[in-house]
Amino acid sequence: xxxxxxxxxxxxxxxxxxxxxxxxxxxxxxxxxxxxxxxxxxxxxxxxxxxxxxxxxxxxxxxxxxxxxxxxxxxxxxxxxxxxxxxxxxxxxxxxxxxxxxxxxxxxxxxxxxxxxxxxxxxxxxxxxxxxxxxxxxxxxxxxxxxxxxxxxxxxxxxxxxxxxxxxxxxxxxxxxxxxxxxxxxxxxxxxxxxxxxxxxxxxxxxxxxxxxxxxxxxxxxxxxxxxxxxxxxxxxxxxxxxxxxxxxxxxxxxxxxxxx
Amino acid sequence: xxxxxxxxxxxxxxxxxxxxxxxxxxxxxxxxxxxxxxxxxxxxxxxxxxxxxxxxxxxxxxxxxxxxxxxxxxxxxxxxxxxxxxxxxxxxxxxxxxxxxxxxxxxxxxxxxxxxxxxxxxxxxxxxxxxxxxxxxxxxxxxxxxxxxxxxxxxxxxxxxxxxxxxxxxxxxxxxxxxxxxxxxxxxxxxxxxxxxxxxxxxxxxxxxxxxxxxxxxxxxxxxxxxxxxxxxxxxxxxxxxxxxxxxxxxx
Numbered sequence: 001x002x003x004x005x006x007x008x009x010x011x012x013x014x015x016x017x018x019x020x021x022x023x024x025x026x027x028x029x030x031x032x033x034x035x036x037x038x039x040x041x042x043x044x045x046x047x048x049x050x051x052x053x054x055x056x057x058x059x060x061x062x063x064x065x066x067x068x069x070x071x072x073x074x075x076x077x078x079x080x081x082x083x084x085x086x087x088x089x090x091x092x093x094x095x096x097x098x099x100x101x102x103x104x105x106x107x108x109x110x111x112x113x114x115x116x117x118x119x120x121x122x123x124x125x126x127x128x129x130x131x132x133x134x135x136x137x138x139x140x141x142x143x144x145x146x147x148x149x150x151x152x153x154x155x156x157x158x159x160x161x162x163x164x165x166x167x168x169x170x171x172x173x174x175x176x177x178x179x180x181x182x183x184x185x186x187x188x189x190x191x192x193x194x195x196x197x198x199x200x201x202x203x204x205x206x207x208x209x210x211x212x213x214x215x216x217x218x219x220x221x222x223x224x225x226x227x228x229x230x231x232x233x234x235x236x237x238x239x240x241x242x243x244x245x246x247x248x249x250x251x252x253x254x255x256x257x258x259x260x261x
Numbered sequence: 262x263x264x265x266x267x268x269x270x271x272x273x274x275x276x277x278x279x280x281x282x283x284x285x286x287x288x289x290x291x292x293x294x295x296x297x298x299x300x301x302x303x304x305x306x307x308x309x310x311x312x313x314x315x316x317x318x319x320x321x322x323x324x325x326x327x328x329x330x331x332x333x334x335x336x337x338x339x340x341x342x343x344x345x346x347x348x349x350x351x352x353x354x355x356x357x358x359x360x361x362x363x364x365x366x367x368x369x370x371x372x373x374x375x376x377x378x379x380x381x382x383x384x385x386x387x388x389x390x391x392x393x394x395x396x397x398x399x400x401x402x403x404x405x406x407x408x409x410x411x412x413x414x415x416x417x418x419x420x421x422x423x424x425x426x427x428x429x430x431x432x433x434x435x436x437x438x439x440x441x442x443x444x445x446x447x448x449x450x451x452x453x454x455x456x457x458x459x460x461x462x463x464x465x466x467x468x469x470x471x472x473x474x475x476x477x478x479x480x481x482x483x484x485x486x487x488x489x490x491x492x493x494x495x496x497x498x499x500x501x502x503x504x505x506x507x508x509x510x511x512x513x
Contacts, residue, residue: 015382023379099366100359101342102383172292255345258338259282 003247009103017106017113024114039118040125043077050191062193064222067134071221072190072214074126075149078119079156079210080181086111086160087174091167094261104254105247108164112157119149130221139224148216151232155209155239161246165253168260189214209235271354272435272466273317273340278349280310280335309335311490312349319355319434320464324477324498326505327487333470336487337361337437340468355466358384358433365424369413373404373423376412380424384431394430401456402426403449422449429456436460438469454480474502 010017050073051066062068089107090097097104123145130136167173188210189197197205205211212235216227284305309332317323325333338344339351341359366383367376377398381391399408402422412420428436436457454476461467461480471477477484477498484501486494494501 012385013383015385015387016379018387019379019382095368096366098343099361100380100383101357170292170295258343 006103006105006247010105010109013102013106016102017110020106020110021114021117024110025117036121040122043073043122046077047073054191060192064134064136067129067136068218068222069191070129071126071217072188074122075119075152075214075217076185076188076190076210078115078122079152080185081118082112082115082153082156083159083163083177083181084174085115086156087163087167087177089160090164090257091171091174091261097261098258104257105161105250108157108160108250111160112153115156116149116153123149126221136222136224139220141220141224141226144216144220144227148213148220148227148232151236151239152210152213154243155213155235158239158243158246161243161250165250165257168257169253184208184210187211189218209238270319271316272319273315273354273468274350274352275313275315275336275340276350276352278310278313278336278339278346278351279308280332280339280344280346281306281308283307309490310339310346310487313487313490313492314349315485315492315495317466317468319466320461321483322461322467322481323469324481324484324501325468325470325487326472326474326477326484326501327493328509331487332490333487334361334439337439337468337470341437353435355434356385356432357435357437358428358431359437359439360424360428361437361439365427367412367420367424370411372411373402373408373415374399376423377408377427380427381431384433386431398426398430401430401452418446418449425453429460434465436465436467436469438467440470440472474506478502 047066047070051069054060054069055065086108089111090104093107096102127138127142130138163173163177187205187208194205194211194215212228212231216232219225219227284307313336325336327333335344337359338361339346340353341357341361342351342353343359343361365380368379371379374395377395378388378391381394386394402408402419402425404419404423407415407419412423415423428438457467457480481498484494484496484498485492486501486505494504496504
């Protein structure tokens with residue numbers, strides 16, 4: 001199917017997409033503010049543990065380390081959740097897949113959108129922390145945040161298109177992703193600064209697109225400087241190509257979803 | 262029988278379609294099983310449909326008949342694009358609503374009402390559009406106050422009543438229905454049939470699987486008899502039902 005037709009088809013199913021996203025977000029918060037706080041518990045606890053260990057035990061030399069960590073931990077959490085939920089989204093949608101036709105891309109797309117919206121909610125918490133609980137404050141560069149989030153969302157979408165389709169055929173994928181995400185976490189500058197990585201590994205290191213994405217979040221929120229637009233553009237372009245390949249793979253694999261799921 | 266006007270536009274075109282299913286004697290979902298069974302896993306291919314071709318015109322009402330396992334439901338699933346054929350093509354021209362093998366993909370933790378919104382959204386209806394038809398859906402389903410209870414508490418009859426009510430109320434141009442008339446009490450069966458007649462009069466194309474030969478003869482213009490995956494006969498419903506019953510050893 002041509003790409004334009006696919007876009008048109010997904011547009012036709014926008015109501016379904018909207019309902020799925022709404023279910024996802026409402027299911028998470030159950031309409032209460034306390035519900036939203038619960039979803040923050042996990043990253044806040046991690047923040048507490050990491051900042052204690054790294055400041056007190058490892059004596060890391062980064063001023064305002066807690067907030068420095070928080071700025072990257074929240075988007076990482078967003079990425080990790082998208083991958084975890086996204087990998088299982090098609091195989092969990094079994095009942096629906098077998099009964100009704102809809103473009104299957106809608107399921108991973110809904111996962112990405114609902115997680116992105118969730119991240120925007122939690123970005124408010126980051127802003128509050130920056131303004132009230134740190135000497136850093138906010139600058140106009142924070143306006144770049146949506147751009148970085150969108151690039152990250154496109155990259156995540158491409159990842160879960162492939163992962164969700166593979167998971168239908170080989171259920172191991174969702175279990176392999178757990179340890180893999182842990183490795184990925186340490187290969188991404190969340191706990192540390194990306195320039196702490198020795199020069200000789202930098203080529204390999206920068207192959208991880210999450211590196212420059214995290215750097216960009218830190219530039220705009222922590223350093224209050226311009227993010228590297230060249231890098232952002234490179235990652236955006238790379239993600240679009242990756243998305244296109246992921247789409248072709250998904251399209252190929254989705255033909256047997258209803259039989260395999 | 263009042264004949265409605267049928268123009269010659271083909272809305273369902275099934276062209277030389279073959280579908281085969283692969284059965285694994287022990288389906289390996291996990292890599293470990295897959296590796297362990299590498300040599301032992303026996304695949305069996307079963308051809309469900311062989312070189313089926315047929316054209317269905319706008320406004321036609323077509324029944325698929327045949328014994329269990331002959332491939333009727335598979336053909337219906339192919340038309341609804343849930344599964345894909347191995348070879349051949351199927352093209353559908355118009356908005357399709359389908360009701361396949363006992364179910365509509367409800368989320369059983371949600372209430373009937375929430376499922377109406379969700380299910381209709383799959384058929385492209387937004388909240389405003391559903392708001393307009395929701396009363397008639399609820400009324401038709403006769404669920405009463407159960408509409409606000411989770412679907413998992415429904416009996417199979419209630420489930421199907423809701424599924425049918427949604428499928429016929431989403432303004433589709435093509436309706437694919439699998440053995441709906443087998444469930445539900447005779448009162449609801451009559452109601453379904455009446456509704457389907459109404460839709461037929463509105464010029465909606467319908468394809469449905471049925472074992473009720475009386476219904477087929479009375480209600481359908483045309484019938485396709487599928488026997489062991491092949492199209493054995495394609496004629497007026499009267500002729501096909503006659504031949505089918507004769508073959509089954511049941512004279513009228």
